[in-house]
Amino acid sequence: MSLALQDPVSALAGVGEKRQAALRDLGIFTIEDLLTYYPFRYQDLGERMPSETLDGEKVTFKGIVSTPAVVRRFGKKSQTVLGLLIDRENIRVTFFNQPWVAKNIEVGQEVAVYGTYNASRAALSAIKLVPATTNALDPIYPTTKSVRAKTIADLVEQAWGLMRGQMPNLVPAELRKKYRLLDKNQQVEWCHFPSDKAEAKAGRRSAAFEEFFIFQMRLQLIKQADQSFGGQALAYDNQAVQAFIDQLPYQLTNAQDRVVGEILADQKTAQHMNRLLQGDVGSGKTVVAAIAMYATVTAGCQAAMMAPTEILAQQHAKSLAKLFASAGLDLRVELLTSGLKAGQRRQILADLESGEIDIVVGTHALVQDDVYFHHLGLAVIDEQHRFGVKQRSKLREGGMNPDILAMTATPIPRTLSITAYGEMEVSIIDELPAGRKQIITSQMPNRQFDQALALLQAELAKGAQAYVVTPLIEESETLDVRNVTEVYQNLQAALPSYTVGLLHGRLPKEDKDTLMQGFKDNQVQVLVATTVVEVGVDVPNASIMLILDADRFGLAQLHQLRGRVGRGDRQSYTVLVADPKTDYGKERLKALVDTTDGFELAQKDLELRGAGDILGTKQSGMPEFQVGDPVKDLTMLTIAQQEALTLVREPGWDEEVDNRALVAYLSQTMAQFRHFD
Template sequence: MSLALTDSVATLKGVGQKRQDALRELGIFTIEDLLTYYPFRYEDLGARLPSETLDGEKVTFKGIVSTPAIVRRYGKRSQTVLGLLIDRENIRVTFFNQPWVAKNIEVGQEVAVYGTYNAAKAALTAIKLVPASTNVLDPIYPATKSVKAKTIADLIEQAWGLFRGQLPNLVPSTLREKYRLLDKNQQVEWTHFPKDSAEAKAGRRSAAFEEFFIFQMRLQLLKQADQSFGGQPLQYQQAAVDQLIQALPYQLTAAQDRVVGEILADQAAPRHMNRLLQGDVGSGKTVVASIAMYAAVTAGCQAAMMAPTEILAQQHAKSLAKLFDQAGIDLRVELLTSGLKASQRRQILADLEAGEIDIVVGTHALVQDDVFFHHLGLAVIDEQHRFGVKQRSKLREGGMNPDILAMTATPIPRTLSITAYGEMEVSIIDELPAGRKQIITSQLSERQFDQALALVKAELAKGAQAYVVTPLIEESETLDVRNVTEVYQSLQADLPDYTVGLLHGRLPKEDKDTLMQGFKENQIQVLVATTVVEVGVDVPNASIMLILDADRFGLAQLHQLRGRVGRGDRQSYTVLVADPKTEYGKERLNALVETTDGFELAQKDLELRGAGDILGTKQSGMPEFQVGDPVKDLTMLTIAQQEALALVRQSGWDQEEDNQALVAYLSQTMAQFRHFD
């Protein structure tokens, strides 16, 4: 029976149902999956002398067995001890729970042993005997309790014996030549069975590029499919849009002006828009979105804006209505949330379907089954990563297939924008509005809390307001951190002349909304809160953000919290109170003190925390790459993106002989490819 690369691993010897299930947990379904399941590191089995080896280092010693192997047993456990003569030095070698070693060696025999060296005792805690035929580097594979790394290595060796030289090249020959990449078969052989570190490095380099390139090809094809999804050009009225821009109470920044141009060009084009608008907190994304929505309205369409919370939806609806009113533009903006009375909701739904509402702002209530638009031309989604693909596609299923403009205040470093948002066009507002004052950030220790409180009192005395943020709601026996209830009670005593509010995630929604509204209207001067204020209402009068136990927060989260202040004319401050115990904690807080640039901080966060955890795996949509590291290999990732884009733009690229293996592979896998979100 002839086997194919697409056959199940169950066709290999030694793979029963239990082992097949275990391999599936590692993403290994087919023989091809197995052959491209690469090691994550290598153990150096090259022999060295004890004098060249550091204490505690893993090493291979080669020498002559100088004493008989003695096995000592302790119940079910055992110790096998022997002497190894290496260049006139005798080393004591101990194997734990490997009594069979004694049967395989004898005095006078030359052996190689891999283990951990104890320099003080001139002893080696042995891990394994190294056969003479073994390569210098031993590949180590990601494994689980259900399937050991050695089992994976044995299965790969078996599969390679069956398919050596038969793997198709997915990376076109032009790119392999251009970037000095290995042929696929050589790539697989050198990655799994390297003779030395140079082969292992070359194999992994080629495998990483292939991984990035295939991923980018899929994203480019997704983007093409999205743009061909029946997009309609919006014939907006340029004069009316210009009138709105001129009527704004401030001039657009150069960055806002550039981004508006990019979005309007997309709206006028005969293809579907799928654009991500990135901008730091306070950079003016909402006014850009309002211009885009008004453009859709002048084209005879409706616009919708989705926000992650009701309070944010309310804020957007009010600010939009005010903006158009001040500009002398007569259009109808309505709010649609789950908190509406049934009669109000029915009326808004009817008016929305009849086309009497120009712009609707809401939460997930906008994507319910009973919501119908008359002609939806643009959907703006605030805080993009908080909505899934299904919720975004639900807007399209209304039959209108509107343009999509997603917005996020979470600065996304280039690595993530290339991967997690690679199928979207990206616009960046990298400039704050004129006159906006930089937020002064400082760090104090717990012993200096009184200084932080004095700064809060000084700002309150000027008529400003303050946020005080803490990580926990109630006392914890395991974490020595201030809890929000304790801080609230303490500040009530310390600030008797001011109203102090308490806000946390366990409060009923109505209470949260009431508190935030009270804070916005300055009925509450100090808001003690957990991170529920991270994405909150705009309170221009708030000038100080005091964050307790700041080392307990992520860097991106701290930057988001800092963005709650500095929204008005007042000089604003963020004070981080913490005694970080680790270098990571210290670096994080130092980075926040040194810069207010969200994109710079996001890149720093990526370097400190690693790609998979930058926004939280589920939120960021960061794909997991097995070989390539999108942080360390950013240049390679960028090149892979550029080459994939260049290839799909070539007319008839999928008909060329050199690309047929790639086309076949993409056809097989695109159906299973998950749209990261």
């Protein structure tokens, strides 16, 4: 039977329409997909003596069948019992619900049986008979309800028997030699059919590097394609930009100064800018973006800023207008959201197209089909993880291809930076503005809630304001957490001298806006809220936050919430009220108490959760790797990134004979490669 790697898996014996559909759910479409669908672990089927085996351990015993196999039936269930003589010791072997075993063995026959050993009873609870040809390590594959691991193993064995030696090398020979990686055919064989743990380890090591390398090659090609659009060399007025910086009410930190330089340098070149600006909550990303937008306007272009929520868009529009006005600049800043009245929206769209608006701030309303710019030079995207590539590419349509500055206050550990944001240049603001005090964080059990409330009252007495955050809106029968309405009512009773507000996602937009404005104006002193305050609420007078049932929140979310306080001159506090019941919950809260460094917390979060828990999820933006673990294998991931970057920078790399298979593979798969979607 003559097959090719790109033939559908249905070309194999035993794969009908139903099984083909089930394999498709696992991402297996072709024979090559099947052969690179590697096991995620191995069962050790190596033979041992009973005297070498611990109680409860899985093991393979090899011996002579000493008694006939007897089948005992209990309704639909059965037990098949036999004796196995191993070097003068007789072991009782029991197969559950496998009556056919009795027909396949007879007294005096040598057999190998894999199962769980009960040392006190000298008995083996058998899982399966082990054929004489079986490797010492049995591969275990990721499966679904529709496909058994044994089915995949049998198909892999069939495919490898037909395709052995035909796998093309995707990692160039020079890199395989440099990092002691296996030839692709040996890699596939040792991953699926290892004779020992050393072979399995070597096979998976080579497969992991290949996986990381291919991924990084795709990112580099995306970056090249992005830059091939041709950016705009903005001839901004350097003196005017410097004068604006000098007019700011505060001096830029060294980190802000550094990233401003990186962004302005990008804007000056004709190469398209695609830069990610990372900075912890309160580090001053918005003023950096304001400088870049003003530079764009001095070059005769427009700037746009996209925010994930209307509250945040409104806040940005007001703060930008105020910042430019305080510097004596006559810039027109407008807000474009879905909440505008039809007449207002028509006027803003007309003025945007004619060029009368310098800077527009909005939500997804900015990327609707009826929005046209006169000359868009820069698009700033706040909270980058909330926008997909489609929204970003929408801003590039019309041939203007504006520079992109994406911002995130969600600190990204190096692992994510290399994977999820690998096609972007990265700038980091890694220091807080001068005079900003560290937030003091503590944890209290629920029984000490009165102490937390006393601390909150002490802050209110000083004229400060407070947040109280809770996970749920309504009472839950399954989760023992206090709901926001109950907390609101209790605090109203406990704090009669103060105005307490209630904010949650189900409130009408007008009510939310009114309440938030009242909180900003100190007409509301205590804001009881769900996580809607996580992003975009900026009240410098708020100095304390109580987070109830804090163990119900993720680490990154807790850090974001904490960032709502500490935005003014007051010493600020966050109190985590919780009784975590799991080690993970305890570790999470301890990490938050121990440090306010968002980047350190992000790495800790990744380590605590494990890559398997977040890979492929839209929230994280992490790509899914089958073999490599980007957290544990960070060094390998970094090397793969460096080598991919080095290769694509070599003139004519894609015409080299040694790279033909790699180029062909990338050409075939780039169309299916989705980044940020």
